[in-house]
Amino acid sequence: MDEKKFLADQFEANRARLRAVAYRMLGSTSEVDDAVQETWLRLNRSDTQAVENLGGWLTTVVARICLDMLRSRKSRREEPMGPHVPEPVADDAHGRDAEMADSVGAALLVVLETLAPAERLAFVLHDMFAVPFEEIAPIVGRTPTAARQLASRARRRVQGTPPPDADFGRQKSIVDAFLKASREGDFEGLLAVLDPDVVVRADQAAQRLGSLAEIRGATAVAEFFKGRAQAAKPALVDGAPALAVIFGGQLRIVVRLTIRGERISAIDAVADAEQIGELNVTLLP
Structure with a gap:
């Protein structure tokens, strides 16, 4: 099979998961599209022949992109732009975006917005997508133990902060x-x-x-x-x-x-x- 077609097929097979990760990280459909598109571009620029788990590799890439976007967003909040607003999701032609939003819930998205970027990433990847802390650690630049602590701190806030x-x-x-x-x-x-x-x-x-x-x-x-x-x-x-x-x-x-x-x-x-x-x-x- 042609390598480019193979990569394109693999990317499409993982697109829904990538969008789900990005939406829980960013809460913004426009930014989700940007993050997934950038993941595709990086896939095309990278040598993935030695990658054994392409799905895991793509999840790591989109998570890194989202983390950078979150950190950039946090730094821009120091300027007179006001707080970030989690975007309501418009239904797409197949109902996927609305379905994805329903699965997250407005209350949870609001609480996720209160987490620090690294906390949000650790919590989302581990608790929602079962990514091991050994894989999360290099993304946030921490040890696996420190990544576990980030997720634990985020979990306490998620469980204790949102009203029913x-x-x-x-x-x-x-x-x-x-x-x-x-x-x-x-x-x-x-x-x-x-x-x-x-x-x-x-x-x-x-x-x-x-x-x-x-x-x-x-x-x-x-x-x-x-x-x-x-x-x-x-x-x-x-x-x-x-x-x-x-x-x-x-x-x-x-x-x-x-x-x-x-x-x-x-x-x-x-x-x-x-x-x-x-x-x-x-x-x-």
Whole structure:
């Protein structure tokens, strides 16, 4: 068989696995396509005659590419671009991308976004694709024992951080309803999602941007937020529901939301840049 055709056939046979690895690493369909394409290019540039397990070799290559992309993404976050948003997946002609997204779950993707690149790689490759730590270690530049520790640390965060899917969806719907009502100036809609005894508190930096130090009661809070939140986006802050206010391409205010039952019982606005820098903020679709 012609060598190029053989490699092309082997690559196609492994494409679904490569896309699955890349999606769990990157959470972005456009970046998945870039990573898989770069894997194909490297395959064509490499001498693979001595490779005994081409599938394993391809998995290692795509993992290295994804790790580099994640590290690049993390470094760009230092610029005023705001947090990375995990992309919703559009259904392709055969339903593969939507099916892949369903298998991961939005809540898990959000938590994976909070992991350091090396932690995410170790966890994804070992726990999701059964790659041995001896093969993961050289990818992250660690010993097998250190790679095992990376995966263990990531596993604890994955198991301990995400809310149950049903609760996550419920809280997200409350946040979305609050945002919609605020943007549209819907006073009654705001009252519907606010606890009667809701309290708003703002730090000094948020007060300088126009917030009051404290507001109590659903009526007063609804009046304050009516017509606002135009630059706010739903987010998770340290795993809890929140809003991220972004303008000028930069994260300016973090609004923590405490949800009890079906209503928001407390709202805390933080605009101090040093405090925001210590928070783990992930935008939601």
